Amino acid sequence: MGLFSFFKQEKKKNTANLAKERLQILIAHEHADKSKQTPDYLPKLRDEILTVIRKYVHVSEDDVNVKIENAEDYDVLELNITLPESK
Protein backbone atom coordinates (compact mmCIF):
# COMPACT_ATOMS: atom_id res chain seq x y z
CA MET A 1 0.00 0.00 0.00
CA GLY A 2 1.54 3.24 -1.09
CA LEU A 3 1.35 6.61 0.54
CA PHE A 4 -1.48 7.55 -1.78
CA SER A 5 -3.80 4.71 -0.82
CA PHE A 6 -2.94 5.16 2.84
CA PHE A 7 -4.44 8.62 2.90
CA LYS A 8 -7.39 7.58 0.79
CA GLN A 9 -8.04 4.81 3.27
CA GLU A 10 -7.95 7.24 6.18
CA LYS A 11 -10.46 9.47 4.49
CA LYS A 12 -12.90 6.60 4.00
CA LYS A 13 -13.35 6.04 7.74
CA ASN A 14 -16.91 7.20 7.69
CA THR A 15 -18.29 8.00 11.13
CA ALA A 16 -21.38 9.64 9.64
CA ASN A 17 -22.57 6.26 8.39
CA LEU A 18 -22.06 4.84 11.85
CA ALA A 19 -24.05 7.71 13.33
CA LYS A 20 -26.88 7.09 10.90
CA GLU A 21 -27.02 3.37 11.64
CA ARG A 22 -27.01 3.90 15.39
CA LEU A 23 -29.74 6.53 15.18
CA GLN A 24 -31.96 4.38 13.00
CA ILE A 25 -31.74 1.46 15.40
CA LEU A 26 -32.25 3.63 18.48
CA ILE A 27 -35.20 5.54 17.10
CA ALA A 28 -36.91 2.36 15.89
CA HIS A 29 -36.56 0.98 19.43
CA GLU A 30 -37.82 4.14 21.07
CA HIS A 31 -40.87 4.21 18.82
CA ALA A 32 -41.62 0.56 19.57
CA ASP A 33 -41.35 1.21 23.32
CA LYS A 34 -43.69 4.12 23.12
CA SER A 35 -46.39 2.18 21.33
CA LYS A 36 -46.08 -0.53 24.00
CA GLN A 37 -46.91 1.84 26.81
CA THR A 38 -50.28 1.01 28.31
CA PRO A 39 -52.83 3.79 28.12
CA ASP A 40 -53.46 5.55 31.43
CA TYR A 41 -57.17 4.74 31.44
CA LEU A 42 -56.42 1.06 31.96
CA PRO A 43 -56.60 0.92 35.79
CA LYS A 44 -59.88 2.83 35.81
CA LEU A 45 -61.31 0.65 33.10
CA ARG A 46 -60.39 -2.41 35.13
CA ASP A 47 -62.05 -1.03 38.27
CA GLU A 48 -65.27 -0.27 36.46
CA ILE A 49 -65.39 -3.67 34.80
CA LEU A 50 -64.86 -5.24 38.21
CA THR A 51 -67.80 -3.28 39.62
CA VAL A 52 -70.08 -4.39 36.82
CA ILE A 53 -69.14 -8.05 37.11
CA ARG A 54 -69.62 -7.99 40.86
CA LYS A 55 -73.24 -7.09 40.31
CA TYR A 56 -73.73 -10.61 39.01
CA VAL A 57 -71.00 -12.87 40.34
CA HIS A 58 -68.60 -12.68 43.16
CA VAL A 59 -65.08 -12.32 41.90
CA SER A 60 -62.04 -11.10 43.72
CA GLU A 61 -59.76 -8.31 42.58
CA ASP A 62 -57.21 -10.74 41.15
CA ASP A 63 -59.77 -12.53 39.04
CA VAL A 64 -60.04 -9.68 36.58
CA ASN A 65 -57.17 -9.13 34.24
CA VAL A 66 -57.13 -6.34 31.67
CA LYS A 67 -54.31 -5.71 29.26
CA ILE A 68 -53.50 -4.22 25.89
CA GLU A 69 -51.65 -6.35 23.37
CA ASN A 70 -49.85 -4.59 20.55
CA ALA A 71 -50.07 -6.27 17.19
CA GLU A 72 -48.53 -5.02 13.95
CA ASP A 73 -50.94 -2.21 13.22
CA TYR A 74 -53.77 -2.70 15.66
CA ASP A 75 -54.08 -3.15 19.41
CA VAL A 76 -56.11 -5.77 21.22
CA LEU A 77 -57.83 -5.17 24.53
CA GLU A 78 -57.61 -8.47 26.35
CA LEU A 79 -60.03 -9.16 29.14
CA ASN A 80 -59.60 -12.21 31.35
CA ILE A 81 -62.07 -12.97 34.09
CA THR A 82 -61.82 -16.07 36.20
CA LEU A 83 -65.23 -17.06 37.47
CA PRO A 84 -65.62 -18.91 40.76
CA GLU A 85 -66.16 -22.65 40.46
CA SER A 86 -69.82 -23.44 40.28
CA LYS A 87 -70.88 -26.10 42.69
Place this chain on the structure above:
Amino acid sequence: MSKVIVVTSGKGGVGKTTSSAAFASGLASQGHKTAVIDFDVGLRNLDLIMGVERRVVYDFVNVINGEATLKQALIKDKRVDNLYILPASQTRDKDALTKEGVESVIEELKKEGFEYIVCDSPAGIEKGAFMALYFADEAIVVTNPEVSSVRDSDRILGILQSRSKAAEEGRTVKEHLLITRYSPNRVEGGDMLSKDDIVEILSVPLIGVIPESESVLQASNSGNPVILDDESEAGKAYMDVVRRFLGEDVPLRFMQVTEEKKGFFSKLFG
Protein backbone atom coordinates in the same frame (compact mmCIF):
# COMPACT_ATOMS: atom_id res chain seq x y z
CA MET B 1 -56.23 33.55 9.16
CA SER B 2 -53.39 33.49 11.65
CA LYS B 3 -50.91 30.71 12.12
CA VAL B 4 -48.99 29.77 15.24
CA ILE B 5 -45.55 28.34 14.48
CA VAL B 6 -43.31 26.88 17.16
CA VAL B 7 -39.55 26.78 16.68
CA THR B 8 -38.43 23.84 18.77
CA SER B 9 -35.71 21.19 19.08
CA GLY B 10 -35.57 19.40 22.40
CA LYS B 11 -31.81 19.85 22.56
CA GLY B 12 -30.38 23.16 23.72
CA GLY B 13 -28.12 25.48 21.80
CA VAL B 14 -28.94 24.22 18.32
CA GLY B 15 -30.16 27.55 16.92
CA LYS B 16 -33.82 27.99 17.91
CA THR B 17 -33.52 31.63 18.93
CA THR B 18 -31.31 32.49 15.95
CA SER B 19 -33.86 30.80 13.68
CA SER B 20 -36.92 32.35 15.37
CA ALA B 21 -35.44 35.84 15.02
CA ALA B 22 -34.50 35.26 11.39
CA PHE B 23 -37.75 33.56 10.41
CA ALA B 24 -40.01 36.16 12.06
CA SER B 25 -38.01 39.03 10.56
CA GLY B 26 -38.17 37.39 7.14
CA LEU B 27 -41.95 36.88 7.29
CA ALA B 28 -42.42 40.50 8.34
CA SER B 29 -40.09 41.75 5.61
CA GLN B 30 -42.37 39.99 3.11
CA GLY B 31 -45.25 42.12 4.33
CA HIS B 32 -46.82 39.78 6.88
CA LYS B 33 -47.73 41.12 10.29
CA THR B 34 -45.68 38.90 12.59
CA ALA B 35 -45.14 38.56 16.32
CA VAL B 36 -42.29 36.55 17.81
CA ILE B 37 -42.67 35.39 21.40
CA ASP B 38 -39.82 34.33 23.67
CA PHE B 39 -41.01 31.34 25.74
CA ASP B 40 -37.68 30.90 27.51
CA VAL B 41 -38.89 32.15 30.90
CA GLY B 42 -35.96 32.94 33.16
CA LEU B 43 -33.47 32.91 30.30
CA ARG B 44 -34.63 35.73 28.07
CA ASN B 45 -32.43 36.00 24.97
CA LEU B 46 -34.54 36.73 21.93
CA ASP B 47 -34.53 40.45 22.83
CA LEU B 48 -30.74 40.44 22.66
CA ILE B 49 -30.55 38.58 19.34
CA MET B 50 -33.12 41.03 17.94
CA GLY B 51 -31.25 44.02 19.37
CA VAL B 52 -34.20 45.33 21.40
CA GLU B 53 -32.93 44.51 24.90
CA ARG B 54 -32.92 48.14 25.99
CA ARG B 55 -36.53 48.64 24.98
CA VAL B 56 -37.97 45.89 27.18
CA VAL B 57 -40.37 47.37 29.73
CA TYR B 58 -42.99 44.69 30.18
CA ASP B 59 -42.88 41.01 29.31
CA PHE B 60 -45.01 37.99 28.45
CA VAL B 61 -45.70 37.10 32.09
CA ASN B 62 -46.70 40.69 32.94
CA VAL B 63 -49.33 40.43 30.22
CA ILE B 64 -50.58 37.06 31.45
CA ASN B 65 -50.84 38.39 35.00
CA GLY B 66 -52.66 41.51 33.88
CA GLU B 67 -49.82 43.79 35.04
CA ALA B 68 -49.49 45.23 31.54
CA THR B 69 -51.51 45.22 28.36
CA LEU B 70 -50.30 43.31 25.32
CA LYS B 71 -49.87 46.63 23.50
CA GLN B 72 -47.56 47.88 26.25
CA ALA B 73 -45.42 44.76 26.21
CA LEU B 74 -45.06 44.28 22.44
CA ILE B 75 -41.92 45.89 21.06
CA LYS B 76 -42.26 47.20 17.54
CA ASP B 77 -39.14 46.60 15.49
CA LYS B 78 -37.50 49.70 14.08
CA ARG B 79 -35.86 48.04 11.08
CA VAL B 80 -38.66 45.87 9.76
CA ASP B 81 -42.27 46.97 9.46
CA ASN B 82 -44.91 44.51 10.66
CA LEU B 83 -42.54 42.94 13.17
CA TYR B 84 -43.24 42.79 16.91
CA ILE B 85 -41.35 41.11 19.72
CA LEU B 86 -42.81 39.85 22.99
CA PRO B 87 -39.95 39.29 25.43
CA ALA B 88 -39.82 36.52 28.03
CA SER B 89 -39.97 37.21 31.71
CA GLN B 90 -36.82 36.84 33.82
CA THR B 91 -38.80 35.35 36.68
CA ARG B 92 -37.58 32.08 38.16
CA ASP B 93 -41.13 30.94 38.77
CA LYS B 94 -41.55 27.81 36.65
CA ASP B 95 -45.32 28.07 36.72
CA ALA B 96 -45.48 31.63 35.40
CA LEU B 97 -46.83 30.38 32.07
CA THR B 98 -50.25 28.78 32.23
CA LYS B 99 -52.21 27.28 29.35
CA GLU B 100 -55.02 29.77 29.89
CA GLY B 101 -52.59 32.69 30.05
CA VAL B 102 -50.71 31.71 26.91
CA GLU B 103 -53.96 31.05 25.10
CA SER B 104 -55.35 34.49 25.98
CA VAL B 105 -52.23 36.21 24.63
CA ILE B 106 -52.30 34.19 21.41
CA GLU B 107 -56.00 34.89 20.96
CA GLU B 108 -55.45 38.59 21.45
CA LEU B 109 -52.61 38.60 18.90
CA LYS B 110 -54.91 36.91 16.41
CA LYS B 111 -57.59 39.52 17.06
CA GLU B 112 -55.01 42.25 16.49
CA GLY B 113 -54.53 40.89 12.99
CA PHE B 114 -51.21 39.12 13.37
CA GLU B 115 -50.81 36.67 10.52
CA TYR B 116 -47.94 34.74 12.02
CA ILE B 117 -47.16 34.11 15.66
CA VAL B 118 -43.70 32.58 16.03
CA CYS B 119 -42.96 30.87 19.35
CA ASP B 120 -39.28 30.55 20.30
CA SER B 121 -39.21 27.46 22.51
CA PRO B 122 -36.77 26.88 25.35
CA ALA B 123 -34.69 23.69 25.28
CA GLY B 124 -35.85 20.52 26.97
CA ILE B 125 -39.21 18.79 27.14
CA GLU B 126 -40.37 20.46 30.34
CA LYS B 127 -43.17 22.93 30.94
CA GLY B 128 -41.71 25.86 28.96
CA ALA B 129 -41.16 23.79 25.83
CA PHE B 130 -44.60 22.25 26.24
CA MET B 131 -46.26 25.68 26.52
CA ALA B 132 -44.44 26.88 23.40
CA LEU B 133 -45.67 23.99 21.29
CA TYR B 134 -49.13 23.44 22.78
CA PHE B 135 -50.98 25.94 20.57
CA ALA B 136 -48.92 25.38 17.42
CA ASP B 137 -50.44 24.82 14.00
CA GLU B 138 -47.02 24.22 12.49
CA ALA B 139 -43.59 23.39 13.88
CA ILE B 140 -40.10 24.15 12.71
CA VAL B 141 -37.87 21.51 14.24
CA VAL B 142 -34.32 22.82 14.40
CA THR B 143 -31.74 20.06 14.14
CA ASN B 144 -27.94 20.03 14.02
CA PRO B 145 -26.21 17.25 12.04
CA GLU B 146 -25.21 15.46 15.20
CA VAL B 147 -26.56 12.32 16.92
CA SER B 148 -28.00 13.79 20.11
CA SER B 149 -29.72 16.63 18.30
CA VAL B 150 -31.36 14.22 15.84
CA ARG B 151 -32.54 11.96 18.63
CA ASP B 152 -33.99 14.87 20.59
CA SER B 153 -35.76 16.14 17.48
CA ASP B 154 -37.42 12.76 17.19
CA ARG B 155 -38.60 13.01 20.79
CA ILE B 156 -40.01 16.48 20.34
CA LEU B 157 -41.79 15.35 17.15
CA GLY B 158 -43.45 12.62 19.18
CA ILE B 159 -44.58 15.15 21.78
CA LEU B 160 -45.90 17.50 19.09
CA GLN B 161 -48.11 14.80 17.64
CA SER B 162 -49.36 13.47 20.96
CA ARG B 163 -49.60 16.34 23.43
CA SER B 164 -50.30 19.51 21.48
CA LYS B 165 -53.77 21.02 21.36
CA ALA B 166 -53.96 20.05 17.69
CA ALA B 167 -53.22 16.44 18.59
CA GLU B 168 -55.84 16.49 21.35
CA GLU B 169 -58.36 17.68 18.79
CA GLY B 170 -57.38 15.02 16.28
CA ARG B 171 -55.49 17.38 13.97
CA THR B 172 -51.83 17.08 13.07
CA VAL B 173 -49.22 19.75 13.54
CA LYS B 174 -47.54 20.44 10.21
CA GLU B 175 -43.84 19.66 10.60
CA HIS B 176 -40.84 21.27 8.95
CA LEU B 177 -37.26 20.16 9.42
CA LEU B 178 -34.67 22.93 9.58
CA ILE B 179 -31.07 21.75 9.64
CA THR B 180 -28.65 24.35 10.96
CA ARG B 181 -24.88 24.62 11.46
CA TYR B 182 -24.38 22.44 8.40
CA SER B 183 -20.96 21.97 6.93
CA PRO B 184 -20.89 20.49 3.39
CA ASN B 185 -17.14 19.94 3.67
CA ARG B 186 -17.49 17.75 6.72
CA VAL B 187 -20.38 15.86 5.16
CA GLU B 188 -18.22 15.22 2.12
CA GLY B 189 -15.43 14.07 4.42
CA GLY B 190 -17.75 11.52 6.00
CA ASP B 191 -17.72 12.84 9.54
CA MET B 192 -21.03 14.70 9.52
CA LEU B 193 -24.53 13.34 8.92
CA SER B 194 -25.83 14.56 5.57
CA LYS B 195 -29.14 16.37 5.12
CA ASP B 196 -30.47 13.29 3.32
CA ASP B 197 -29.48 11.05 6.23
CA ILE B 198 -31.32 13.29 8.68
CA VAL B 199 -34.42 13.53 6.51
CA GLU B 200 -34.41 9.75 6.16
CA ILE B 201 -34.08 9.18 9.90
CA LEU B 202 -36.71 11.70 10.99
CA SER B 203 -38.95 11.49 7.90
CA VAL B 204 -40.01 15.12 8.11
CA PRO B 205 -40.06 17.40 5.05
CA LEU B 206 -37.01 19.65 4.86
CA ILE B 207 -37.66 23.39 4.83
CA GLY B 208 -34.05 24.44 4.67
CA VAL B 209 -30.40 23.95 5.51
CA ILE B 210 -28.47 26.77 7.17
CA PRO B 211 -24.71 26.49 6.79
CA GLU B 212 -22.34 26.93 9.70
CA SER B 213 -21.42 30.55 9.28
CA GLU B 214 -19.38 33.21 11.03
CA SER B 215 -21.98 35.78 10.13
CA VAL B 216 -24.38 34.28 12.70
CA LEU B 217 -22.12 35.29 15.58
CA GLN B 218 -21.48 38.68 14.02
CA ALA B 219 -25.22 39.18 13.67
CA SER B 220 -25.89 38.31 17.30
CA ASN B 221 -22.99 40.50 18.43
CA SER B 222 -24.63 43.47 16.80
CA GLY B 223 -28.25 42.54 17.58
CA ASN B 224 -29.33 42.23 13.97
CA PRO B 225 -31.18 39.08 12.92
CA VAL B 226 -28.84 37.32 10.46
CA ILE B 227 -31.53 37.31 7.78
CA LEU B 228 -31.09 41.09 7.47
CA ASP B 229 -27.50 40.45 6.38
CA ASP B 230 -28.19 39.70 2.74
CA GLU B 231 -24.49 39.30 2.03
CA SER B 232 -24.13 36.24 4.23
CA GLU B 233 -24.88 32.65 3.22
CA ALA B 234 -26.75 32.02 6.48
CA GLY B 235 -28.88 35.13 5.89
CA LYS B 236 -29.70 34.06 2.35
CA ALA B 237 -30.42 30.50 3.43
CA TYR B 238 -32.88 31.79 6.05
CA MET B 239 -34.59 33.95 3.44
CA ASP B 240 -34.97 30.84 1.27
CA VAL B 241 -36.64 29.13 4.25
CA VAL B 242 -39.13 31.99 4.55
CA ARG B 243 -39.92 31.86 0.84
CA ARG B 244 -40.43 28.10 0.94
CA PHE B 245 -42.66 28.52 3.96
CA LEU B 246 -44.72 31.02 1.98
CA GLY B 247 -45.15 28.49 -0.79
CA GLU B 248 -42.39 29.30 -3.24
CA ASP B 249 -40.32 26.58 -4.82
CA VAL B 250 -36.73 27.52 -3.96
CA PRO B 251 -33.79 25.17 -4.56
CA LEU B 252 -31.26 24.50 -1.78
CA ARG B 253 -28.12 26.63 -1.92
CA PHE B 254 -24.69 26.56 -0.27
CA MET B 255 -24.42 22.80 -0.41
CA GLN B 256 -21.21 22.69 -2.42
CA VAL B 257 -17.86 21.73 -0.97
CA THR B 258 -15.63 24.79 -0.93
CA GLU B 259 -12.24 24.33 -2.52
CA GLU B 260 -10.12 26.45 -0.20
CA LYS B 261 -11.21 24.46 2.80
CA LYS B 262 -10.43 21.12 1.21
CA GLY B 263 -7.72 19.27 3.10
CA PHE B 264 -4.12 19.48 2.02
CA PHE B 265 -3.95 15.85 0.97
CA SER B 266 -7.17 15.78 -0.99
CA LYS B 267 -5.89 18.80 -2.84
CA LEU B 268 -2.71 16.96 -3.64
CA PHE B 269 -4.26 13.64 -4.57
CA GLY B 270 -7.99 14.16 -4.91
